[in-house]
Amino acid sequence: MTAELLDKWNQRHREAADQGQVAQVLLDNSHLLPVRGKALDLACGRGASALYLAARGLEVSSWDFSPVAIDRLLSEARRRSLTVSTEVRDLITGPMPGESFDVILVSYFLERSLAARIVEALKPGGLLYYQTFSLLAVHPGGPQNPAYRLADNELLELFKPLRVRSYREESDLGDTRLGVRDIAMLVAQKPG
Numbered sequence: 667m668t669a670e671l672l673d674k675w676n677q678r679h680r681e682a683a684d685q686g687q688v689a690q691v692l693l694d695n696s697h698l699l700p701v702r703g704k705a706l707d708l709a710c711g712r713g714a715s716a717l718y719l720a721a722r723g724l725e726v727s728s729w730d731f732s733p734v735a736i737d738r739l740l741s742e743a744r745r746r747s748l749t750v751s752t753e754v755r756d757l758i759t760g761p762m763p764g765e766s767f768d769v770i771l772v773s774y775f776l777e778r779s780l781a782a783r784i785v786e787a788l789k790p791g792g793l794l795y796y797q798t799f800s801l802l803a804v805h806p807g808g809p810q811n812p813a814y815r816l817a818d819n820e821l822l823e824l825f826k827p828l829r830v831r832s833y834r835e836e837s838d839l840g841d842t843r844l845g846v847r848d849i850a851m852l853v854a855q856k857p858g
Contacts, residue, residue: 672731672732676732676733676734679732679734679738680734684712684714685714685717685738686712687714688715689714689771690849691773691795691832691851691852692715692718692719693718695832696722698832699719699722699724699793700724700769702723703768703789704724704725704726704727704766704767705724705725705726705768705769705771706727707719707726707773708729708757708770708771708784709757709772709773709774710728710729710730710735710739711774712735713735713738713739713750713752715771715773716739717739717750719769719771720749720750721746721748724769726750727752728751729753729754729755729757730755731754736752740752757775757780758777762780762784762787764787765787765788766789767787767788767789767792768791769795770787770795771795772784772794773796774797774798774799776815776816778824781824784825785856789858790858792855793854793855793856794825794852794855795852796821796825796853797850797852798821798850799814799848799849800816800817800837800850801816802818802837802838803815804842804847804848805848808848818837819835821850825854827856827857829854829856829857830852830854832852833851833852834846834850834851
């Protein structure tokens with residue numbers, strides 16, 4: 667992580683009007699969440715999804731490399747009387763504890779080298795909720811660098827050891843004014 671990249675994200679989080687949006691993959695598949703357990707919001711940003719998970723009664727850990735994002739999340743959690751454990755950390759090189767989480771959420775963060783570590787961090791039976799930008803973009807927005815976008819069905823390959831419970835990647839099929847475009851969404855479960 668470069669100082670320039672950190673400055674960019676700190677500024678973006680500082681200037682944002684709110685906590686952001688709860689991940690669509692989480693909202694669409696909230697009925698699959700456990701009643702209790704440990705959840706990790708990886709690359710949590712300002713923490714809208716972390717707050718959602720905490721409000722549902724999960725024990726939430728939130729990690730991001732931006733101290734501004736983490737400060738904003740903590741402030742909002744206090745305001746809502748929710749408990750969220752936070753950590754400013756390098757997500758790429760920092761360690762990830764094995765078999766520690768019942769739920770892991772990753773939203774709009776793509777570091778392919780972490781896939782195996784994410785799988786290892788799930789408890790047996792644990793769920794991965796993942797969404798990020800796809801390479802075939804129907805609408806403007808998202809990263810310009812194709813390295814930060816998924817190839818067709820790439821999420822399925824990255825998390826092949828997991829059992830797919832829900833997958834959505836609509837690409838440019840049919841009426842592109844409708845549906846979920848420009849992102850791939852996966853819910854998958856670790857065997858066990």
